[in-house]
Amino acid sequence: MDLFQPSPSAHPGPELPELLPLGPDGIVVRFGRVVSPQLSAAVLAFEQAVQENLPDGVTEVAPSLSSVLVRFDPARGRRDQVLTALRKLLGGVDWLAETLPPASRIWHVPVCFGADQAPDLKTFCQLAGLSSEQAIAQITQTPLRVLAIGFAPGQPYLGYLPPAWDIPRRAALTPQVPAGALVAALRQLVLFNHASPTGWFQIGETAFRPFQRDRTVPFALKSGDSVQFHAIGSAEYSALKNRSDGLGGARYEAGA
Structure with missing residues (x-):
């Protein structure tokens, strides 16, 4: 099974964003391709969720206008483990229905x-x-x-x-x-x-x-x-x- 393809049976409910590989130590969580206020709210809400529940080995969480880059240290966390943690955070949430998190x-x-x-x-x-x-x-x-x-x-x-x-x-x-x-x-x-x-x-x-x-x-x-x-x-x-x-x-x- 492709590590980057979500399992429909494992994640009922809203469709998950795309999980894309980026080099040996990166994963891009892409919420869409057309920038919009709705998409930006999803990106910032998910970035906050990752920061608050940082998977083992993750060293950087960086949002763009349509996606979130998650980098990890391969010596401290395997790619499949990070993917599993990200899917757990993504699952069951309609991220495109999220509102902007409050500004700190x-x-x-x-x-x-x-x-x-x-x-x-x-x-x-x-x-x-x-x-x-x-x-x-x-x-x-x-x-x-x-x-x-x-x-x-x-x-x-x-x-x-x-x-x-x-x-x-x-x-x-x-x-x-x-x-x-x-x-x-x-x-x-x-x-x-x-x-x-x-x-x-x-x-x-x-x-x-x-x-x-x-x-x-x-x-x-x-x-x-x-x-x-x-x-x-x-x-x-x-x-x-x-x-x-x-x-x-x-x-x-x-x-x-």
Whole structure:
């Protein structure tokens, strides 16, 4: 029997996600192929369940937008044992009906929407059918969650914004957006930790750096954290950029 194929008789009820091998020490638990708020809730709920019931030998649990990567140390846990533990956690639960687990931390992050810091805001708003004021209000009034961290160290994918934000990527790349650029990407916001090319729309900028190598805690954000953005003016933004801690005025408080 294929270790990665669930047994229907062993798992009655909701269909299980796919269990896929990844190299000699990884298993990908894939909940779907089309990213959605429902899928993200399933991913974060399952990641929390694995973290709270960590199978023997597991060394890393990392969510993406549609799956959870589970890595294990082959010297401390066999693949079949880890698979059995994952199936036990998956079985009998309709993960796509799960709600987002409560955030353990709520981050408050200042962001500037000035013309120099949001060069694509006007164009994006025209495509989305929003005024700049409406777009900024939706960014700052919507509690966003860290759905995944990737592409670059510490870089968060934050969601979800209302359906009007479901705007496709631009036809041509912007050669470079600066570190701290906040870009709109299919109902999500992505916060660039370093300068980078992108096909998405830069609609704001923050002095917050989610990753800073020499900081006491280099990675500020964790998957599942809640992020609340707060609009600030250009003068305050300039002052925050000079802070050496890379937090740019961001702070967090305990959640649930």
